[in-house]
Amino acid sequence: MNKRNFIYTALLFSVFSFAFIGCTKNNDLHEINPTAGYLKLASGYAAGAATKVEIYATDSAFTGYNKLYIALYDSTTNAFVENAQIVVTPTMDMTTMSHSAPKENPSSNIAVNKLFPCSVSFIMPSTAGSWTVAVAVENKVNNKTGSVTFNLNVKDPAAAKMFSFISMIDNSSKYFVGFIPPAKPIVGINDFEFVVYKKQSMMMFPADSSLTATFAPTMPTMNHGSPNNVDPVHVGNGHYKGKMNFTMTGLWRLSLTFKSGTTYADSTHYFDFTF
Secondary structure, eight states, X not given: OOHHHHHHHHHHHHHHHHHHHHHHHHHHHTOOOTTTTOEEEEEEEEGGGTEEEEEEESSSOBSEEEEEEEEEEETTTOOBOOBEEEEEEEEEEOSSOEEOOOEEOOSOSBOBTTBEEEEEEEOSOGGGSEEEEEEEEEEXXXXXXXXXXXXXXXXXXXXXXXXXXXXXXXXXXXXXEEEEOOSSOOSEEEEEEEEEEEOOSSSOOOBOOOOEEEEEEEETTTTEEOSSOEEEEEEEXXXXXXXXXXXXXXXXXXXXXXXXXXEEEEEEEEEEEEO
16 A cells, blocks of 8 residues: 555545544433433432432322432432332321321332333322322442431322222222323223222331222213223233223223122222313
8 A cells, every 4th residue: 555545545534433433422421311201399319329319200290100210320420220119108198197108119220221210109188288209229239328308298199190099898898999090092992090909007007909890981071982992801910901992082980899709809999080
């Protein structure tokens, strides 16, 4: 290779190298934020864990099943912490008494897209007292532990997303049922999901799978139902899933019946859903 060709080749290599580096840096700068599109509900520091904690959701906290996403950051570098054990504890302070609520801790110590999915099913609004959610963090990266407690304002949604009932079987067992509406409802077949918890004590509301469920969707303003619905079945951790057929837009009433074997536990409650 003569000197002239060598210089030409070197220049081309330099140009492509700078272009590659520039593209790489540009991609780094435009890395997708995993919290984009979510609403930040709370932010604070779990001091003992040297970790910043933020809680995100798709909406403000409401009475019912709230899907939450916890983001952890190293308090020094602000880098995402993606390996941690997290325990959430909701508490309602009613001055003369306190109680908890159903919750789902993250199912893994490893974050999903840098976030830790969990849930809290608030069983009453903040008008009845004061809700707090404590987040205990065991940071597996720095091997430190700590916790932080947040105050959350919980409101009743326009259409109820949770109801409770006392079982007709023993007239004492209390169940809480939370509706999980389809994210993008359509005219046609939609997923129908709800979660069931049984009150064990004022502080314990474990997921329940002991009941079978049937449902009937109707349009109360139009006085008709729909065909091809599939009754929900338990799929794990208190969650029941089925199929509901919306034949048109408008107000739909989803009436639920719960049984233990052939004995009725409840058949008086429903969820209203409009789209």
